[in-house]
Amino acid sequence: MNALIFIEGRLVGEMQLGVVQIHGQLFPPEGRAYFCPDCGDIWARIVVQDRPSRAVTIPCRRHHKHPYWPGGSIWLSWERELMAALPPQVLAREAKRHAEIYDELGGVL
């Protein structure tokens, strides 16, 4: 199924998602809605047409505070298949965002 990726109000890419195996059963893919716990914004979304979205609590860029909870990043390390499907331009954006966070910390993690 086709999925659209929106970050900070802009369409940044699209990708194809297959069925997902959960506890031995196959399910159609679902979207993700990235919720900022500080301001309440849904600042990014992965939209799968005609499918519901799961909320993911990750701070927006403005409310980034902790290097291990990177605000403004859509990377979900526990969602291997979903992250593997991200298109190159979104992966490049992720690399840039993580480099910004690293620089904000003065190059120290």
Ligand SMILES: [Zn+2]
């Ligand atoms: Zn926020």
